[in-house]
Amino acid sequence: MERVLKNYNYPLALRKLLFLAATPIIAFYIMQFIYGGYPWSYPLLVVAGNAMCIGALYYLLCALTGRIALCSIVVCLLASLIGTANYFIYSFRGNPILPWDFKALKTAMAVSGNYHYHFTWQIITAIVLLTAAIVWFYKKQIYLRIRLWGRWYRFALLLIGLCCTAPVLHPEILEDMGISSDVWDQGKSYREKGVVGAFLTNLLFMEVDVPSDYSEETWHELLDSTDGGTEGAVGAAGETEKEEQLPHVIAIMNESWADFESFGNLDLSEGVMDYINGLDAIHGVAYASVFGAGTSASEFEFLTGNSMAFLPSGSIPYQQYILEPSQSLASLLKEKGYTCLAHHPGEKSSWNREKAYPLLGFDSFKCAEDMDVELTMEHGYVSDASSFDQIIYELEHKEEGEKLFLFNVTIQNHGSYE
Known part of the structure; x- marks a missing residue:
């Protein structure tokens, strides 16, 4: 055991832990920065809730591939694309991307070519920083060095990733963390509560609750009470x-x-x-x-x-x-x-x-x-x-x-x- 500890590469191990811990948080801040949020304005629980949701994807990818640094780049790029897409959709129609929008994907694609896309300084800054990071990773071959070789390490990440899916599958957990959707101002929710978190809490509205004491018989009684009915x-x-x-x-x-x-x-x-x-x-x-x-x-x-x-x-x-x-x-x-x-x-x-x-x-x-x-x-x-x-x-x-x-x-x- 003592020999294993002596031969263990602690600086490399610390870098791996740093990548694993920081990537979901960095991806969250990149997404919000592009969308128009201010990094210093987010409460700790809001950051944690959104980072968990992003971490579900990140840790599962790491467990599957073993390439921590490469998965970090992929997740940050994906976060940038999501933030950019929500920014443009919000600027065009006053609402960001909502869960039910995916049912109208054909409609969106049919008219998307008639809009003009103007990149903000936030989007340009994110592109420059991500490009610089990718070039640096490539030159330093970090994408090769920061990897997981042990089977147990990958299994541990698999368990962590599965745990992080809890708020994704049960968005009510996010509400307990202070992440909610304002149905009257979705743009504000995405900006203040996080794009990912607010999007997921909107899933709770996919089904409309039946009003209390509602029935077909009650409907007919109310209709018959009006002049002339149908x-x-x-x-x-x-x-x-x-x-x-x-x-x-x-x-x-x-x-x-x-x-x-x-x-x-x-x-x-x-x-x-x-x-x-x-x-x-x-x-x-x-x-x-x-x-x-x-x-x-x-x-x-x-x-x-x-x-x-x-x-x-x-x-x-x-x-x-x-x-x-x-x-x-x-x-x-x-x-x-x-x-x-x-x-x-x-x-x-x-x-x-x-x-x-x-x-x-x-x-x-x-x-x-x-x-x-x-x-x-x-x-x-x-x-x-x-x-x-x-x-x-x-x-x-x-x-x-x-x-x-x-x-x-x-x-x-x-x-x-x-």
Whole structure:
């Protein structure tokens, strides 16, 4: 035993321990630095909780490969990429990457090319430091020297890595450490509680809890207590209403359209809403629950009458909750004999519309590739003119006596914005 202790390379052993202990913490600080956090602002438990989650990956990689230094570089690079991705996503839409965003990956990829990416000094600093570290590691051959050769050392790291998976698999542990998500301000949560920790605590919101005393019987009792029940939702005339008296219903959800003059702090030389305000129509104001992203959330509210206020911030109802036939404006009008058509001149798979619309009662859904009219483009998207021409086409080619509900979601004014 004495001979083993004499021959043991203590400086190298200390360096190995230093790598093992410091890497998850350094990776956490790199990620937060890139995202916009301040290294000195994090409580010890917040650092520990996030480092444990990062350590789960790091220690398991070390146990698998035995290459401590190389795994340190890989984990720090991955932390940089995660921090950068969250920074850009937050700057584009006001929310960082959330767990349910991975269900909308196709939608994100479809529009990502239309945005401009500006690297901050934090991102540039991280790139320079990581590049310097990689070059230094290579020249000094540290990636070869800082390794684990003993089977028991690797087994010990395997156990440590498995222990670190506890907060990953059970995010409520992170809440006990002071790491939580603010569903009203996800960006703040990621900045103050850690990108990894806040992301994982959002997993607790993947399922919406059923309200207390809720049942289908209670729902019917409340509905019957209102005037007219479901019949009153579609028209006051009820069953006596004749089919030929039913008008066509056209709903247009115009991408990014808003009356900014109504905010009260915008002075213009002339009005830009004069034509709209001059229409002989009933006017009102609609408030959107989302800003800067989440088109389908506004669709969901309009079609179902449900509010996003009762769902997790940034959630995507079409992908998370519309998993079976659900009552909506389309299904109610369908009961009245309407043919219900949905149209959006974007990707068919965006926000899972191709699966959600039929479950909401629509008879058909047309995207850009299905349009029957000539397409004109505006900054890379199908123009509103083409979108409205499709509405006219549907009205002109309907069956005689057929009543249409046309739900049209435009895309011309989608981001990015200059």
